Amino acid sequence: MIRVLIVDDQRLIRAGLRMLLESTDDLQVVGEAGDGVEAVRASAESEPDLILMDLRMPGLDGVAATRQIVGSRPAAKVLVLTTFDDDDHLYPALAAGATGFLVKDTAAPDLLAAIRRAVDGDMPFSPALLPRLVGRALVAPRGAPDTVALTPREQEVLALVGAGLGNQEIADRLHLGVTTVKTHVGNLMDKTGCDNRVRLAVYAYRRAESH
Incomplete structure (x- = not known):
């Protein structure tokens, strides 16, 4: 409860x-x-x-x-x-x-x-807030968005985090366990230098824009 x-x-x-x-x-x-x-x-x-x-x-x-x-x-x-x-x-x-x-x-x-x-x-x-978070440069990753090496699965998870999906929704979408998704999210935070999920979502948005 x-x-x-x-x-x-x-x-x-x-x-x-x-x-x-x-x-x-x-x-x-x-x-x-x-x-x-x-x-x-x-x-x-x-x-x-x-x-x-x-x-x-x-x-x-x-x-x-x-x-x-x-x-x-x-x-x-x-x-x-x-x-x-x-x-x-x-x-x-x-x-x-x-x-x-x-x-x-x-x-x-x-x-x-x-x-x-x-x-x-x-x-x-709220999804409409993400562009404004990007505009204020809330996130400061260790490297430029297109220089951090990610596995194909990490790229999939990152894109869904950027779309505002939660762990359970990502797990359902990718047919993974929630624990596995949490592990991927944790690894993404470590690699990108983002210390919370909002910053990781902003990073995903910026990475997508850079490609």
Whole structure:
């Protein structure tokens, strides 16, 4: 069972998310918070597997709350869910330690899948954000995209990471085990110098553009 803390300053949003999450067999809502201060406290008390974090809230905002939560619990997974996907929100949230970034018009099935992916070690983000991440040169690989030697299988996995697929989706697409996919992703991070999945996805995008 995946334990989720919902953080949003709007009660109706929290209620809707709770109904959605509790309609599944593997997600459990362990708490709610209406601002950043409550989020930090609730996270420490309930130790959820994942925090769904809004950004614009009164008092302590979502970015500051994420920074405090991840600072005290480095293994904490914070998945941003916000109306605002502009650069002033995206990059500070990622820098604070968010494990993914979704906008609130994300389809319900995609949100549920993103929660599971984040807990599994993926970094889900809305696909439209990738070009902007590339534009800001978020990733700085050890070598130019076309100079890092990859095996044919690693190239396949990298392309699917760049397309925003999670480990299970890649495993299904390539008819591999999830553990095997995780091994490939780890090897790709080592070879490219990317320290998280978002940077690896950006690297994949840049590599594809260079060919």
